[in-house]
Amino acid sequence: MLSKNTVKYIQSLQQKKLRDSSHCFIAEGPKLVTELLKGGLFTCREIYALPQWIQLLPADMAEFYSSRIFELEDFELEKISGLSTPNQVLAIFMQKEMDPSPDFKNKISLVLDDIQDPGNFGTLVRIADWFGIENIICSLHTTELYNPKVVQSSMASLGRVNIIYCNLEGFLAAQKIKKYAAVLDGKPLHNFTALKEAFIIIGNEAKGMKKELIALCEEKITISRVGQAESLNAAVAAGIILHQLVNK
């Protein structure tokens, strides 16, 4: 049986302020939680789960986490879940220390200028992980990394990419590696081949990149439009650009 205080505490982690102060975050659903546990990407504090999830846990993991697993009934999981359809398990993980000044040499890095939609942001993290991008640099107004919707859509990729937040204008101005702005009026992406090192900058979903940032970029790239759609989704654009520019 969950105490009122526990329910309150878990519910509070839906809010950024309380995630920040506790350095914790929530992940839900069998697939995501199991992947995060397997990968050992984040330290797990507590697991709240229905019996059917606990029964399917591999013996070694069940033993390792035994003191941190709490068996719930359906109605209890409903109380603490942030999902419209609670899905067997909710786990609380510790946020991890990111490297604030990684080495960007000989690497392609992704830069996000005010990405707002948590689903888009999570998808961008997954794309970065797919293409072996080690670092994502976010503007200060980009969605928070541990927002439950980011966590859900990034899947376990969240633990494999170094994600930092900073003032992008200052950051980009200080970089000597070539910077590529994804815009609507640049050179066709097809003209570019794989790059050894670069910063690739993706702008806000509605407004695109800030002018001051575009001015700091050596190259402007554009995904050629054949039809009539006004824009491409930011994550889709990032996927297309990375597929073209990352060396296989």
Place this chain on the structure above:
Amino acid sequence: MLSKNTVKYIQSLQQKKLRDSSHCFIAEGPKLVTELLKGGLFTCREIYALPQWIQLLPADMAEFYSSRIFELEDFELEKISGLSTPNQVLAIFMQKEMDPSPDFKNKISLVLDDIQDPGNFGTLVRIADWFGIENIICSLHTTELYNPKVVQSSMASLGRVNIIYCNLEGFLAAQKIKKYAAVLDGKPLHNFTALKEAFIIIGNEAKGMKKELIALCEEKITISRVGQAESLNAAVAAGIILHQLVNK
């Protein structure tokens, strides 16, 4: 002042059954509604809007739609809106007749096998529109086109792409144009160049493509993975594939 019946009727359009029987659908927000009106892509039945939206409407449109515009107060828009944050305007459009048997020759067409997430589906429609894809063929279990979340994420692209639903196994078996399955164990996408005609098939978000459908395809293509993410988002994968295969 909105009557109770009007409120009930508009709310009912959140349900597929009532969209089907009335042949109507809902679009919300100034950007989407204005684009749909401008494009004349769908016949507009009624527009429910706050004064600030109505005031900014171009004179010719204001006159043309005058008998169909109803001015609301904020609390009334909140009652009929399906959005968590109602946004100035809600419009009801008539669904349009799709062409059930278009000509696929000399064209690239997109085939969706059980895409479930409305946001993904809407994004796929927008991607198709960006790359000039005229036809999307959906399995019978793919999300409904006029689901409000599909409408919101497809933007006005919904009106520019011909979208049909059918039994994919029968459909694909009858086609002589080459079929390309997007899978995890095919030939690298980089080995392919622009195609003149093709069916490109994207599978369900969690399960991928059905085996029976893969068996009907002449080619299997895969987006090379450099990092460790388990999968790419279905819409992102479609965007990458179309960028590589559509002739510019």
